[in-house]
Amino acid sequence: LYEQAIALAPDYFEAHYNRANVLHDAGRFDQAAESYDAALALDPEHAEAHFYHAVTLEKLERSADARPHWESYQRLAPDGEARLNGFDPPVPRRRERLHGRQLRRRAGGAGRRSAD
Numbered sequence: 001l002y003e004q005a006i007a008l009a010p011d012y013f014e015a016h017y018n019r020a021n022v023l024h025d026a027g028r029f030d031q032a033a034e035s036y037d038a039a040l041a042l043d044p045e046h047a048e049a050h051f052y053h054a055v056t057l058e059k060l061e062r063s064a065d066a067r068p069h070w071e072s073y074q075r076l077a078p079d080g081e082a083r084l085n086g087f088d089p090p091v092p093r094r095r096e097r098l099h100g101r102q103l104r105r106r107a108g109g110a111g112r113r114s115a116d
Helices: 002-008 013-025 029-042 047-059 063-076 093-106
Strands: none
Touching (some): 002 013, 013 029, 013 047, 047 063
């Protein structure tokens, strides 16, 4: 179904993203990673696509390739649902603390601390 949608509309982000999710759930991680690449080429600011792409790459034991996607996810969704549910992506803690400070500075120092 998603292949048909992609054939008809190759620039349709949701088709690539949903295809990647289905492939990931089926354990076809190599193909899922390719579909996440295609989706992110269309929408590089989609936080969840970065998150699930990173998860997929970790399952393929490609941590170095996953790192930029973890970092993009944290940049795009610093208080993202995955972090609130206790999932802690493997990125340096120091970077998380610095990012939290930068956000607080932009907000004028007010507000609660980030979840890191």
